[in-house]
Amino acid sequence: MQSRAARLGLIAAVVVAAIVVFVVLRDNNSNTSSNTSKGVQVLNVDARGNPVGGVKTLTYNKGDQVELRVNLAKPEDAVHVHGYEIEKPAKQSPVTFSFPAKLDGVFEVEVHKLNESGDAQIAELHVNP
Amino acid sequence: MRLMPRLKLATGLALASPVAALLFPDAASAHALVGRKDLPVPAWLFAWGASLVLIISFALLSVAWTTARLQDEDWRAMPRWLSAAVLNAGTQLVCGLIGVGLFVVVLYAGFRGIEDPTQNFSVVFVFYTFWLGLVVLSVLFGDVFRAFNPWRAIGRTISGGFRLAAGQSAPAPLRYPEKFGRWPAVLGVLLFVWLELIAGGGASPTPHDVAIATIVYSAITFVCMGLFGVEEWIERGETFNAYFGMFARLGPFEARDGEVGRRRFLTGAPQWAVVPGAAALVLTSIAVTSFDGAQEGVFSGVIQWTFERCNDIGFSLPNSFRIANSIWLLITLVGVSGLYWLGVTGMHTVRSSPPVKELGRSFAHTLIPIALAYLVAHYFSAFLYQEQAQFTYILSDPLGHGSDLFGTAGGGINYGIVGSNTVWYVQVAALVVGHVTALTLAHDRALKVYDSVRHASRSQYFMLAVMVGFTCFGLFLLSQANA
Numbered sequence: 001m002q003s004r005a006a007r008l009g010l011i012a013a014v015v016v017a018a019i020v021v022f023v024v025l026r027d028n029n030s031n032t033s034s035n036t037s038k039g040v041q042v043l044n045v046d047a048r049g050n051p052v053g054g055v056k057t058l059t060y061n062k063g064d065q066v067e068l069r070v071n072l073a074k075p076e077d078a079v080h081v082h083g084y085e086i087e088k089p090a091k092q093s094p095v096t097f098s099f100p101a102k103l104d105g106v107f108e109v110e111v112h113k114l115n116e117s118g119d120a121q122i123a124e125l126h127v128n129p
Numbered sequence: 130m131r132l133m134p135r136l137k138l139a140t141g142l143a144l145a146s147p148v149a150a151l152l153f154p155d156a157a158s159a160h161a162l163v164g165r166k167d168l169p170v171p172a173w174l175f176a177w178g179a180s181l182v183l184i185i186s187f188a189l190l191s192v193a194w195t196t197a198r199l200q201d202e203d204w205r206a207m208p209r210w211l212s213a214a215v216l217n218a219g220t221q222l223v224c225g226l227i228g229v230g231l232f233v234v235v236l237y238a239g240f241r242g243i244e245d246p247t248q249n250f251s252v253v254f255v256f257y258t259f260w261l262g263l264v265v266l267s268v269l270f271g272d273v274f275r276a277f278n279p280w281r282a283i284g285r286t287i288s289g290g291f292r293l294a295a296g297q298s299a300p301a302p303l304r305y306p307e308k309f310g311r312w313p314a315v316l317g318v319l320l321f322v323w324l325e326l327i328a329g330g331g332a333s334p335t336p337h338d339v340a341i342a343t344i345v346y347s348a349i350t351f352v353c354m355g356l357f358g359v360e361e362w363i364e365r366g367e368t369f370n371a372y373f374g375m376f377a378r379l380g381p382f383e384a385r386d387g388e389v390g391r392r393r394f395l396t397g398a399p400q401w402a403v404v405p406g407a408a409a410l411v412l413t414s415i416a417v418t419s420f421d422g423a424q425e426g427v428f429s430g431v432i433q434w435t436f437e438r439c440n441d442i443g444f445s446l447p448n449s450f451r452i453a454n455s456i457w458l459l460i461t462l463v464g465v466s467g468l469y470w471l472g473v474t475g476m477h478t479v480r481s482s483p484p485v486k487e488l489g490r491s492f493a494h495t496l497i498p499i500a501l502a503y504l505v506a507h508y509f510s511a512f513l514y515q516e517q518a519q520f521t522y523i524l525s526d527p528l529g530h531g532s533d534l535f536g537t538a539g540g541g542i543n544y545g546i547v548g549s550n551t552v553w554y555v556q557v558a559a560l561v562v563g564h565v566t567a568l569t570l571a572h573d574r575a576l577k578v579y580d581s582v583r584h585a586s587r588s589q590y591f592m593l594a595v596m597v598g599f600t601c602f603g604l605f606l607l608s609q610a611n612a
Contacts, residue, residue, distance in 0.1 A: 006192075007192040010188055010191065010192050011188070011192070013188075014184055014185060014188045017184055018177075018181050018184065018185075021177055021180060021181070022177050025173040025174075025176060025177050026173060026174075026177075082164055082165070083164045083165040083544050085541075102545070103165065103544050103545055104168065104548055104549040105165040105166060105167060105168055105544065105549055106165065106166035106167065106168055106610075107164075107165055107166075126168060127168075128168065128549070129168075129548050129549040129550050
């Protein structure tokens with residue numbers, strides 16, 4: 001395998017193989033998932049400001065409408081969607097959100113508790129490209 | 130690292146409110162920028178990256194060259210006017226002043242600025258612009274940190290003043306022991322990353338922590354410069370010079386004896402000084418990046434488990450976090466180093482091998498591209514976001530007190546600057562390119578170390594296994610939830 005032609009041939013073969021595998025794999029696995037969260041998603045928050053049943057993962061495709069209803073057991077400071085930087089006061093329950101998923105990536109939804117007592121993540125938005 | 134203004138433990142145990150309030154006073158959150166995390170690389174892209182790595186590796190083995198080509202650096206000076214323009218006394222003075230100026234701003238912002246790390250110059254500058262940005266600059270333009278190194282600038286000024294006053298150079302009472310090699314830098318990198326990821330006990334380190342750490346590190350550096358001599362310590366023992374200098378070896382440019390020069394592609398890395406601790410430095414870099422990627426992803430379960438056990442036996446929540454994460458940082462370090470030294474031990478079974486220790490050192494530079502690839506894959510998007518912060522509101526309002534020095538205080542981070550697809554392709558491409566570069570360097574070094582092409586090729590089966598291991602581990606980390 002020391003001749004120049006043989007080397008170039010092998011390199012070309014590798015490039016072709018890489019491209020073919022890429023195209024095949026990519027076409028068989030579209031990024032857009034059909035397993036997305038539709039409609040209004042309800043997030044319940046307990047009296048300590050923590051999510052009931054743990055942090056929920058909500059999956060969207062880019063461009064979907066994100067609709068959230070956060071039910072609070074007691075007044076909090078604010079509910080904050082990171083990355084999108086939407087923050088709504090949380091003196092009264094429920095706090096509702098409705099916005100288009102324009103950015104892809106992973107974003108946290110947090111409750112900012114009253115009296116400077118920290119933040120609690122209540123949901124994670126996964127927006128597929 | 131993700132900048133977290135306030136304490137938030139991953140899951141489970143929530144902090145009792147009064148404790149949190151005491152430890153982490155609330156901060157105004159005009160720009161709350163915990164922001165966006167990367168989506169995991171999709172399974173198909175992970176599969177493609179991994180298979181590409183295998184295909185390329187075996188192809189490379191079969192077309193490999195038979196005489197070492199990269200061991201001779203062939204450094205050549207560039208036109209004289211360029212050296213005169215870049216390396217004159219004036220630019221040295223200006224660069225030194227900029228370095229010292231930024232150093233002072235880090236301290237001042239750390240002590241006097243807002244406690245919210247996302248709003249304070251010191252945290253964003255030290256962990257993003259400095260720690261990551263200088264790696265990029267080092268690869269592109271050579272060892273630029275030397276010119277801006279504030280400790281070197283201050284040390285040179287003091288020793289220059291001494292020379293003027295006493296009429297002779299300041300004496301260095303001790304010689305730097307050769308066996309220390311790069312070990313001080315290894316320790317420095319570990320402590321730096323410990324500060325970044327662990328010291329906050331579940332939150333980002335505060336600006337105050339950063340300022341204190343800067344003072345402690347400066348004190349140690351000045352004492353050591355006094356003991357071993359300014360240039361001697363900077364060259365050998367100073368953490369950041371050793372760390373950025375390591376990445377500068379991958380690039381084409383280097384200044385020597387007052388002249389700017391360039392070398393052939395990839396011929397710089399093999400010249401990386403073979404000293405004790407060289408392998409440890411590059412392995413530490415790979416390990417700490419892996420740990421940052423795994424901390425809230427692959428390792429989150431075991432870290433949480435360790436954390437709860439520590440808490441059970443009576444440690445406070447922040448201390449439990451620190452202990453659990455320190456343990457897993459060390460486990461990562463042992464695992465990463467173990468893989469490399471296992472490969473070296475395997476290589477050692479090939480006839481005409483030098484002793485294991487020497488063999489390990491002489492292949493250490495082959496891992497620098499993998500360390501760089503890990504950095505790019507892990508921090509690409511976070512760096513782009515944080516630099517937007519650095520050059521908008523952090524620049525105009527470094528203390529977070531509402532000033533607007535350059536009219537950019539109202540700016541923010543545009544998370545739409547790169548989409549997930551771009552991030553994924555950059556991540557996978559970085560790992561694949563790093564892998565090929567590492568294999569290339571290793572094969573070439575083997576041709577120099579071993580007495581025949583046959584032995585050299587045989588030794589590379591082991592290195593190939595090591596490199597495939599690192600690259601696929603890197604891809605795996607990206608394909609899992611990371612932060």
